[in-house]
Amino acid sequence: MEVIKVLLVEDELVLAGVLKETLALKGFEVCLAANGLEGFSAFKEFKPDICIVDIMMPKKDGISMVKEIRTVDQQTPLIFLTAKSETQDVIQGFHVGADDYIKKPFSIEELILRMQALLKRSKQSAGSVAMLPGPNTIVSIGQYRFDYNRLELHLDKEIQRLSQREADILKMLTDNLRNITPRKDILLQLWGDDSFFNARNMDVYISRLRKFLSGDEKVQIINVRGKGIKLVI
Structure with missing residues (x-):
């Protein structure tokens, strides 16, 4: 069975560690980055199947990172996982290219279900011709x-x-x-x-x-x- 590669970009070390461990237990291969600069570099090298990205991070925020990703890749599913919960934040997230937007605090079970749904749709789109x-x-x-x-x-x-x-x-x-x-x-x-x-x-x-x-x-x-x-x- 093919292992799903997840790029997790999150600067809260405790949360990042818990998420990485939980996703690994579910069979995902996880690459962790602590900010947008590291995240974009990891995206190019790791070539993930799906990305989970925080917005408020040092060096480069998640919005800027996702904009950069979308200039080179329009297909890989992207989820914003963030404490920014205003309607305008959600709209901005979708406008820059996110496929989903989850507000903190959140359920890890819900996150995994949303990831699976996006991955399924991504595979369907790949065959949509x-x-x-x-x-x-x-x-x-x-x-x-x-x-x-x-x-x-x-x-x-x-x-x-x-x-x-x-x-x-x-x-x-x-x-x-x-x-x-x-x-x-x-x-x-x-x-x-x-x-x-x-x-x-x-x-x-x-x-x-x-x-x-x-x-x-x-x-x-x-x-x-x-x-x-x-x-x-």
């Missing part, structure tokens, strides 16, 4: 060319790399171009359930797609209240 079949894997979106298989959005000579989740959402919208795609359909197909938490997570991905497509003012992703999402060109 087969999950989301269709004749148009390269399509024009206004002035853009969207290459689903390569996870790329082209505008002239510029190439924007997409995460698998971003590409999956955009493909569902292009497959249903000019029609409304129900939010529930996207959530059930890509996340497996339509919980409030997943809906907020989806909104962050859609916000990113709007930013990526902003180079052509004719291209819009519209929220249709009570119905769903529509890609308009």
Whole structure:
């Protein structure tokens, strides 16, 4: 059985030690880093399957570290584990690229369940080219060319790399171009359930797609209240 590699970035030594020991007992291989600088270096060398990251740390905070990770890796699941609990903190966490956000104090059992759920979704996304079949894997979106298989959005000579989740959402919208795609359909197909938490997570991905497509003012992703999402060109 393949061992899951976990990068734990936490500056509270006692908590970090307990977490590392508990995860090791559950069969995970854990690499521990005490701040964002060490964490990013460990990310490149350790090549984890999933990351658990505190926000308030010395030298480099978790937000800055995750931003840096997302410039080189859009796929690895990331969980913020932090005492910062205001709504704006949670929103910022998702905007920089986190897949989940757990507030301290927390249950280790819940953390492990959330890790397992993210790892499962990550594996499903890795096979999502087969999950989301269709004749148009390269399509024009206004002035853009969207290459689903390569996870790329082209505008002239510029190439924007997409995460698998971003590409999956955009493909569902292009497959249903000019029609409304129900939010529930996207959530059930890509996340497996339509919980409030997943809906907020989806909104962050859609916000990113709007930013990526902003180079052509004719291209819009519209929220249709009570119905769903529509890609308009």
